[in-house]
Amino acid sequence: MVEVILFAIFALAALAGALVMVSARNPVYSAMGLLLTMFSIAVFYIMNGAHFVAAVQVLIYAGAVMTLFLFVIMLIGVDRAVDTDETIPLQRPMVMLLGGGLLFLVIFAAWDVWITGTASGVCAVDCTGTIENVSDELFGAWLLPFEATVLLLTIAAVGTVALAQFAVKPRLVESGGEEE
């Protein structure tokens, strides 16, 4: 019963955070809403026994990624005109329709086939997501993909440095016409 109450509280928090993120005019509020959602999802991870993933979620997502987001928001400036006016006709009704359709499809059409089949893993005794169990799996069967992520992160870091060193030349013609 405690679990149900916890689920209700944090499900509401996650949904509220997501809605705030989408609807807030100020990007800082959006970031705060996303932060709330990420913390709630970390709680759900703990309730599902994924302790290590929950810790990583708080450290990487709520810590590093959101800090980076807030940093860039502050860098770009939050006091600019916001984008709440419609430029495409019927954009909002179309989004509501498409979103509702997607939700209907996922929840009601796929209801009975959400979780089927059996586990393919090797863990038969203890499947809690502790550091020991996760690292056994990660450095055993998943070692090669793990090494591939190292390559990916290196490429991302190099690309970021290359982007940051991009020399900014002022544009001569602003409207993109003929530049001679």
Place this chain on the structure above:
Amino acid sequence: MIPFIAQASADGLQVEPHWYMALAAVLFTIGAAGLLLRRNALVMFMSIELMLNAVNLTFVAVDSGLGSLEGQISVLFVMVVAAAEVTVGLAIIAAVFRRRATASVDELSGLKG
């Protein structure tokens, strides 16, 4: 009545993996709607992060439903890819902002024919 609620109340209300799946579906939909609605590049990026988080929640819920660990490994990989994506994406947004002084994707129409 929706089947699993009847079943859960017969068992003396417990949190089923299906609940997490439904919540993740709603969160994913909110993220997709935000991606379509907003035109601030940063908020669009955050919507993508929300969608990734919803999928991660699905992985973990399936894991606890099936009693396996592969989903959690997948979540770790998704997190790594998301971190790399955020790094490069925010660098691109900052570079675009330095050149064009805007974060709105509507004004970035230089490639339009």
